[in-house]
Amino acid sequence: MFGQVLATEFMKLHRSKAPWATLAVLAMMPLGIALFMWIVREPGRAAQLGLLGTKANLAGLEAAWPEYFYMLTVIFGIGGMLLLAFIVAYLFGREYSDATAKNMLALPVGRHWFAVAKLFVAAAWWMTLVIIVIVEAVAIGLAMELPGFSAGLAATGIGHVLLAAGISFLLAPVVAWIAVWSRGEVAPIAFSLVMLALGNLFGKTGWAEWFPYSIVPLLVGMVADPVDTLPAGSCAVLAGTFAVGVAGTILQLRFADNAQ
Amino acid sequence: MPDTAISTRALIKRYRGITAVDALDLDVRRGEIYGFLGRNGAGKTTTIRMLLGLIRPSGGEITVLGRRIRPGEATVFSRIGFLVETATSYPNLTVRENLEIQRRLTGSAPRSVADSIGLLRLDPYADRRAGQLSLGNKQRLALARALLHSPELLLLDEPANGFDPAGIVEIRELLRSLADERGVTVFMSSHILAEVAHLADRIGIVHDGRLIEESSRDELAAKARAFAAGAYTPEEREQALLTLDLERYFLARTGEGPHTGEGSRTGDGSKSGDS
Structure with missing residues (x-):
């Protein structure tokens, strides 16, 4: 039965603009970073751009591969949490905004399969975006002839990007739970925005290791010095957040009233 | 096989202190069309949602x-087909794709999609996106989805919503034939007495969440006639007859000859319900 549910969840995306919108947003990011790098590398020509050039110089960045990968990791980690929140809110919340949840939940299919299938679709959607945009980013970096490229550096850089993207996904089921609890798409996105802000705040107060939404900023060095490996406590927090999110979503679908 | 398709005992639903359904005892026999009649807010939709397991009763039992x-x-x-409140579907998918989802999730035969499209006369719209359909055709799609897996029981909440008079007659005949020829039990709610009275074998009247009356259609008609005897002026009777005449004329002009005793379908009858 799971195969049929999964197939129908993919079918629901036919002609949907949402996957293309998320691809467009994420694909813009390497272009933005590349523009930043170009401004840093070409300060004379960038001066013609006014404030943009000044900001780029103030950032003190180098136009090189290590910096490029660092910024990609930030984008996939922090931006990914927000973009994944949109993806998950869309997959779960649209059943309520389109008022199709009542049709879905009275079918001869265990409700947990819908939760699992939608999370599977979210994972596939997110992974597809990540792979496409990593390829795009590397192609842009090579085209710009950024200095400092090596196979080892690329492997490490891409590894960090994938790790940040993976951690972002572990937070997605909680967003799904908020979507089915609130029966819509707005609350889960608002929740994610608030959590991102709190993540930044908790990170700066030294609780980054223990607060799920601070762990990606901790990993990429946004709230402290970057860490090479995640602390064991952070791994446990992430695993727990994922498990609570999945269980909460399934229990909400199964036992809560669905009076749309 | 029990003779009862739906049975509720002391069924209660409370929302934050408001009792939407109050100690409802209901027995719907297999193969009958049961009209569940009540005003807006009487508890009809809440009852259907509880029958479908979409909301939890505050008390009582349900057997389906x-x-x-x-x-x-x-x-x-x-074994259940249903239409709850508004007819909804995935707007980015075509009629056929929406039904294909239902087919896969009910384990029905591939042929069932085309059959249900034909049954509800959706052929001209089969490859049109659901979001582009008129209200009447959205309702047809919802009914096609309800019927796709050949259910034994149909739970229909205001099934005539969005249909024009010709469409209402067509759906009425479809439901009657399903009950008579296939033995399908139909439980339909409505706030329009005329709609229920034309179709239902038995009628239950629900008010403030309680079943206040239950009788056969003929019994209810007799009671209504006795109750209303002498209540109308000749002008009011003339007005009522005029309304019926106008509806009959409209049906004839729009190609619904079989229901009017004159003419025949013009071939563009599928336009009924389309905007």
Whole structure:
């Protein structure tokens, strides 16, 4: 039965603009970073751009591969949490905004399969975006002839990007739970925005290791010095957040009233 | 096989202190069309949602097709078709794709999609996106989805919503034939007495969440006639007859000859319900 549910969840995306919108947003990011790098590398020509050039110089960045990968990791980690929140809110919340949840939940299919299938679709959607945009980013970096490229550096850089993207996904089921609890798409996105802000705040107060939404900023060095490996406590927090999110979503679908 | 398709005992639903359904005892026999009549807010939709396990009763028991209904348990739903409140579908998918989803999730034969499209006269719209359909055709799509897996029981909440008079007659005949020829039990709610009175074998009237009356259609008609005898002026009777005449004329002009005793379908009858 799971195969049929999964197939129908993919079918629901036919002609949907949402996957293309998320691809467009994420694909813009390497272009933005590349523009930043170009401004840093070409300060004379960038001066013609006014404030943009000044900001780029103030950032003190180098136009090189290590910096490029660092910024990609930030984008996939922090931006990914927000973009994944949109993806998950869309997959779960649209059943309520389109008022199709009542049709879905009275079918001869265990409700947990819908939760699992939608999370599977979210994972596939997110992974597809990540792979496409990593390829795009590397192609842009090579085209710009950024200095400092090596196979080892690329492997490490891409590894960090994938790790940040993976951690972002572990937070997605909680967003799904908020979507089915609130029966819509707005609350889960608002929740994610608030959590991102709190993540930044908790990170700066030294609780980054223990607060799920601070762990990606901790990993990429946004709230402290970057860490090479995640602390064991952070791994446990992430695993727990994922498990609570999945269980909460399934229990909400199964036992809560669905009076749309 | 029990003779009862739906049975509720002391069924209660309360929302934050408001009692939407109050100690409802209901017995719907297999193969009958049961009209569940009540004003807006009487508790009709809440009852249907509880029958489908979409909301949890605050008290009481529900048995459908011989099985106790508990929210989240899906076993009996392969034998039930339903339409709850508004007709909804995935707007980015075509009629055919929406039905294909239903087919896969009910384990029905591939042929069932085309059959249900034909049954509800949706052929001209089969490859049109659901979001582009008129209200009447959205309702047809919802009914096609309800019927796709050949259910034994149909739970229909205001099934005539969005239909023009010709469409209402067509759906009425379809439901009658399903009950008579295939033995399908139909439980339909409505706030329009005329709609229920034309179709239902038995009628239950619900008010403030309680079943205040239950009788056969003929019994209810007799009671209504006795109650209203002498209540109308000749002008009011003339007005009522005029309304019927106008509806009959409209149906004839729009190609619904078989229901009017004159003419025949013009071939563009499928336009009924389309905007």
